[in-house]
Amino acid sequence: MSDWPLLSLVTFLPLVGAAFILFIRGEPEIVAQNSRSVALWTALVTFLLSILVWANFDPAQPGFQMVEKSPWLLGLGVNYYVGVDGISLWFVLLSTLLTLICIIGSWHSVQERVKEYMIAFLVMTTLMVGVFVALDIVLFYIFFEGILIPMYLIIGIWGGPRRIYAAFKFFLYTLAGSVLFLIAILVMYFETGTTEIPRLMTADFDPSLQRWLWLAMFASFAVKMPMWPFHTWLPDAHVEAPTAGSVVLAGILLKVGGYAFLRFSLPMLPEASEYFAPLVFALSVIAIIYTSLVALAQTDMKKLIAYSSVAHMGIVTIGIFTPNALGIAGSIIMMLSHGLVSAALFMVVGVVYDRIHSREIAAYGGLAERMPVYATVFMLFMLASVGLPGTSGFVGEILVIVGVFSVNGWVALLAASGMILGAAYMLWLYRRVIFGALTKDSLKAIRDMRANEVIAFAPLVVLVLLMGIYPQFFLDPMAASIDQLLARTVPGAEQLAMQ
């Protein structure tokens, strides 16, 4: 089993499924049904394969595992080179899981152009998994940029009324950031003669060059994260995207930026990362407080969650640039938790949107009466988003806050205060939507969740609770990799595995 190209299988199986769907012909109804089935099975097998990756993973080893390497771009020395370590492993699992959940979740809600939808989704899965397994920076960039194409189509074809504006803004905004990253890649290649990530991690760049490279990368990753003030594309894209599109955007695409900070900025440019850490802290604190206040004022549920994502990502960037074991572990847990929770919250909105076709908070009220299961699920994820102990959100936040406290007490204080605001807008949202009297006529006949919706939520519920109650399950496999990352970034840093 171990000599199978397991990672390539996980990466490219969805693409094979997409190619298969492309050739489905026949009556529109049958095509739609078959496309759904093929997509579901592909996603399921991909997820099971990624579980196999997890089972084969050796947590004691800090380096990259299940490495595959073969020559690719001649003359450049760029190889097809993939592998996972304790950090990327979790993101691979998150990507395959969310894809599966999205396909189940959009079983009924997507009725138009189902075939194209499933193709776009599966292609996107390949690109997302590819981003996290790529060990060559050019290969990474190709996946990183390639995601824009299916996402552009998903927002533009299946999105809301202002979908075209949102799709263009999403594409051009992120592309503009990314191209500077490309220049940084070329300069790094020119300096070191390699594009392999493990070798670039040990390269010593001149400190002044590091700063330029760092800024070029920052332009790209900060837009992807997104950090304040580069976040303006996110509310538009989230609001207009169909539910599954929002789920993937919030669940995975936002994590690509954080992952890239961890993978490139910290180990490759340690001096510049230290130099610019105050900038990151400042922007992150502004993001947490400002976007929390903006979220309070929203009348659109999706927009509110979008702004809360920006705030949560602010905590992630603070954790990454602490840089100490607690902060980094916390930021990774935070990203995974946010991946599950925000994905779930967008699906929560999607459930009622499919029934009432409104995202306005004011259109709802008193749903607890008609939808008890829904109210329970919503409550769990709302509390996880707020960071209630016992849920995944708490673990990430507390680790980051403790981590940053040893670096800068003010940042810790301000970030923690942002969380109080977070509790305010989430609890208020919940009160307005779920509690109160059910007075609106449009809601009188609303149905509780369907079976496929319950199935889609179930794994998220389990994981959010597992991560909250037994975080070691997630922390142990990543400990060795984080220690190795820190050994490169901050020589003599304390080790996570020792604690």
Place this chain on the structure above:
Amino acid sequence: MTAAMTDLVPALPEVFLFVAGLVLLFLGVFRERDGLAIVNPLVVLTLLVAAVLTIGIDKGPVVAFDGHFVFDGFAAFLKVLIYVSAALGVMMAPAYLADERMGRFEFPVLALFATLGMGMMVSANSLLALYMGLELQSLSLYVMAAFQRDSTRASEAGLKYFVLGALASGMLLYGASLVYGFTGTLSFEVLARRFLVGEGAAGLPAGAVVGLVFVIAGMAFKLSAVPFHMWTPDVYEGAPTPVTAFFAAAPKVAAMGLVLRLLFQPFGDWAAQWQQVIVLVSVASMILGAFAAIGQTNIKRLMAYSAIGHVGYALVGVAAGGVAGVNAVLVYMAIYVVMTLGTFACILLMRRHGRYVEGIADLAGLSRSRPGMALALGILMFSLAGIPPAAGFFGKLYVFLAAVDAGLVWLALVGVLTSVVGAYYYLRIVKIMYFDEPAEAFDSMARPELHGIAVLAAVLVAGFLLLPGPLLSSAEAAARALLP
């Protein structure tokens, strides 16, 4: 074998093209009524045979015809590219020509002679041979541009092309005469040897530098690089679509090949003299190509601005120089030709109620009426925009890498930023095809050659990353042949 006969061997593909051209001209004259139907496939076949012959003969390098002609790995790469893309261009033409009632057999024969001129251009080893090849190509293209005699738009395009083209040829000739006057030679080899940089070498006379700038200006016209691009949008729009498709592919490759050989062989040691000119032209082309295309509503005109932009990107590689730069330009041009031919095959399929349409808005909702065509065109648009994983990205990757290697980081920066601006208008086409409400469907046409070329181009562009080896290794061999 006599001396004259050994001279013919390296020029075998061109000799074959010439003889076949004459025979086909005769054949066409005698088959008055169905001339096009017979001559067109034969021209395609002739061009493909010439490509095969090119692969077959010894890549020496061999110099022939008293040093005026050279055949080496560099010329071989470009000739194969030119002959194949010209063959595809000719293949796309006859149905449209017949539909628009200009189905005359002279069209493919003219294309054949233009292609012969291109073959001579990339094998030119002296300024005289360069001019002869260029003029054979240009004169044939002038006639092709004005082929639709009854249309004022096409005649205007032809006339414009002719007048401005003649001006450019004049500049080139004047530049060549200056170079000759100040150096006493037209031969690339002598120029390269006599003015080597280093001890005891004579510097390049100032007059020759001025001449070189004139020659570059003349060639920038053929490349449609800014500021010599003015003819491009009008000719692309006005000329019959198959002619535009032909213009957009092979002649661009030939002109780029000519620029590479001229700048890197005779004037290779004088990069400092011409690099700034190329950088300027490149930056101007990238910027104009990105911004001017935004407001276009005619897809042929849009492709003209797109061509201007792409020439700018390719020139980044020329400015960078070295094996890496030349390699990048060759890879870029090869990918560009595939994308362009595929796009024009799609444009030729745009016909509604028996009339060909050219508006971008006519593509509205194509993803519903013609999902296959929309997918192919969509892939090509993302590739033209340079978004990975499409092939267009790799072309850009190579030229920008060469630029960074040569210390021109800022030029690569301009390149990536203009490509973001350019991405907008390619995305707009995707938006119209995929997001907009469907317009009336296009006529369904049984044009297997057009469908085939569009699908082939889309597959090549999307699948390039799976098997990049053959193109990359042959381009690198060609670049090494130019710069031993």
